[in-house]
Amino acid sequence: MTQITYDARGLAEPFAEIPKVSKIDGESARFDAKDLTTRAINLELRWLLYEEGVKEVEISNPGSKHSLGVGILTRCRIRFAGSLGYFGCGLIDGPEIHITGRVGWSACENMMSGVVVVDGNAGSLTAAALRGGDVVVKGRVGARSGIDQKGGTIIVGGSAGSMTGFMMQRGRIIICGDVGPGLGDSMYDGTIYVAGKVKSLGIDCVPGEWTDADTELIERKFRIYGLGAPPEFQKFVCGKVLYNYDNLEPSERKLVL
Amino acid sequence: MCGIAGIIYRDGSQHPIGDEMTSMLQSMKHRGPDSTGYALYGTPENGNLVMRYKLADANTPRDFDFEEKLGRHRSIVESRLESLGARIDAVDEETSYAFRVSFDFDGDLKLLADFVEDIPDAEVLSLGRSLEIVKDLGDAETVHGQYGLSEFRGTHAIGHVRMATESEVDIAGAHPYWAYPYSDVAVVHNGQLTNYFMWRRRLERAGRRFMSECDSEIIAVYLAQEMTNGASLEEAMDKSLDELDGVFTYIAVTKDELGVAKDELAAKPLVLYESDDLVALASEEIAIRAIVDHEIDTYDPYEREVLVWKR
Numbered sequence: 001m002t003q004i005t006y007d008a009r010g011l012a013e014p015f016a017e018i019p020k021v022s023k024i025d026g027e028s029a030r031f032d033a034k035d036l037t038t039r040a041i042n043l044e045l046r047w048l049l050y051e052e053g054v055k056e057v058e059i060s061n062p063g064s065k066h067s068l069g070v071g072i073l074t075r076c077r078i079r080f081a082g083s084l085g086y087f088g089c090g091l092i093d094g095p096e097i098h099i100t101g102r103v104g105w106s107a108c109e110n111m112m113s114g115v116v117v118v119d120g121n122a123g124s125l126t127a128a129a130l131r132g133g134d135v136v137v138k139g140r141v142g143a144r145s146g147i148d149q150k151g152g153t154i155i156v157g158g159s160a161g162s163m164t165g166f167m168m169q170r171g172r173i174i175i176c177g178d179v180g181p182g183l184g185d186s187m188y189d190g191t192i193y194v195a196g197k198v199k200s201l202g203i204d205c206v207p208g209e210w211t212d213a214d215t216e217l218i219e220r221k222f223r224i225y226g227l228g229a230p231p232e233f234q235k236f237v238c239g240k241v242l243y244n245y246d247n248l249e250p251s252e253r254k255l256v257l
Numbered sequence: 258m259c260g261i262a263g264i265i266y267r268d269g270s271q272h273p274i275g276d277e278m279t280s281m282l283q284s285m286k287h288r289g290p291d292s293t294g295y296a297l298y299g300t301p302e303n304g305n306l307v308m309r310y311k312l313a314d315a316n317t318p319r320d321f322d323f324e325e326k327l328g329r330h331r332s333i334v335e336s337r338l339e340s341l342g343a344r345i346d347a348v349d350e351e352t353s354y355a356f357r358v359s360f361d362f363d364g365d366l367k368l369l370a371d372f373v374e375d376i377p378d379a380e381v382l383s384l385g386r387s388l389e390i391v392k393d394l395g396d397a398e399t400v401h402g403q404y405g406l407s408e409f410r411g412t413h414a415i416g417h418v419r420m421a422t423e424s425e426v427d428i429a430g431a432h433p434y435w436a437y438p439y440s441d442v443a444v445v446h447n448g449q450l451t452n453y454f455m456w457r458r459r460l461e462r463a464g465r466r467f468m469s470e471c472d473s474e475i476i477a478v479y480l481a482q483e484m485t486n487g488a489s490l491e492e493a494m495d496k497s498l499d500e501l502d503g504v505f506t507y508i509a510v511t512k513d514e515l516g517v518a519k520d521e522l523a524a525k526p527l528v529l530y531e532s533d534d535l536v537a538l539a540s541e542e543i544a545i546r547a548i549v550d551h552e553i554d555t556y557d558p559y560e561r562e563v564l565v566w567k568r
Binding site for chain 1: 521522523524526528541542543545546552553554555556557559560
């Protein structure tokens with residue numbers, strides 16, 4: 001086999017074969033990704049989950065490769081012992097994923113449901129266009145996290161960069177640290193909670209009124225993910241000056257009509 | 258898209274940075290396969306100046322008299338250096354068109370660079386006591402092999418893989434850019450500058466020269482201008498955040514400093530790893546992993562951040 005030295009995105013192997021190197025023990029399995037290419041890792045993961053009936057996978061040495069654990073559409077548990085590169089765990093529907101290192105840009109992009117917990121930091125565009133599920137980053141996140149968010153919850157233990165929640169349409173962002181400029185710029189709907197300082201609010205993002213439902217949500221999420229006692233948050237919502245936005249999903253609209 | 262990388266050893270110890278930068282850049286080949294460039298900082302040999310220059314670009318037509326012209330121009334460069342009072346120590350032919358000269362000289366560097374660049378197709382790629390810029394078409398391993406970089410040991414380096422968007426695919430358009438005529442300063446950039454022509458006209462009126470149509474060259478020349486006026490690298494970089502418009506993450510290096518600046522949108526990526534003896538930064542973490550084999554903790558700097566490390 002030719003050694004591919006540069007293909008971090010996994011594009012150079014259209015005909016890659018499943019490596020089948022995992023140690024399978026009943027419903028759980030583990031494998032070392034150190035010497036595997038991006039495509040081989042994803043093929044192995046799919047083989048385990050879809051063909052071998054495995055429900056719990058541990059992957060060691062992911063080595064910050066890009067696009068790992070993407071497009072998994074089944075209920076399962078995956079643990080990455082290490083860091084992921086760009087586009088990690090995107091387009092997933094169902095899995096519970098734990099990443100012990102950090103993730104690069106665009107992690108959990110367009111995720112439909114499930115849980116992703118990142119112990120380290122995350123890059124920019126974390127949980128972009130998130131549709132559902134929970135994304136928990138214990139460290140800090142880069143710029144434009146939750147851009148175009150359409151549902152679900154993003155929880156950030158550290159600080160967040162500029163334009164967090166840019167054009168967000170639904171869902172919740174909970175940030176325990178400080179936030180950069182342009183928070184919630186051009187948001188349509190949804191809620192952003194910030195415990196630290198806000199550098200500046202974006203266009204049409206305004207402080208919101210705190211309700212018991214907010215307290216309940218935050219306490220519940222902190223309890224589930226073992227984040228300790230929640231700090232005091234400020235709440236930000238859309239001022240709805242710029243937009244008249246119909247926030248119903250197509251299926252909900254049918255019910256109303 | 259482009260990919261940038263930087264590495265600096267804080268204690269000033271010598272390392273095989275030619276090999277290390279190659280591993281970093283090769284792992285980011287997908288960010289820019291057009292050309293690859295290095296700015297490497299080695300140990301000055303007997304306090305000599307090192308000049309890297311080229312006498313033809315990748316796109317220069319290879320006419321019948323091409324080889325003969327190269328030879329003629331090369332001897333003109335050497336005779337011009339000598340006429341200015343430079344004592345040439347060694348001349349290395351890296352490729353048929355790219356050369357490395359080490360010489361002893363204590364006169365005006367701008368005069369010397371201008372005199373060399375007056376020769377048709379000649380471009381001074383770098384000039385300094387420890388800086389050496391190597392750039393050519395192809396991926397990192399190609400350039401590494403062509404220029405024999407495995408021999409290179411030094412304290413810090415930056416590198417660039419280019420996906421050409423603003424100007425031609427040639428060596429003149431490849432990064433890093435030397436901060437003409439300021440010795441030992443180089444820049445790599447990922448992004449686009451939107452007030453390029455305004456700055457280019459302004460700097461040309463101030464007597465700076467531009468060798469390419471690439472917007473990134475502005476940053477190097479801009480920093481050189483500010484530093485000539487007495488600013489430190491950090492001050493010049495701070496000022497650039499307000500004066501340069503566009504999206505950028507750029508890394509600038511001097512003989513003992515390495516700095517990075519991000520625009521106000523944080524539009525271009527950068528991952529940073531800091532340890533007690535090493536600082537490594539790159540567009541993607543996979544490049545840092547290429548030289549650090551244990552688990553590491555990295556983060557992305559935020560918008561309008563300027564960070565400078567000294568060796």
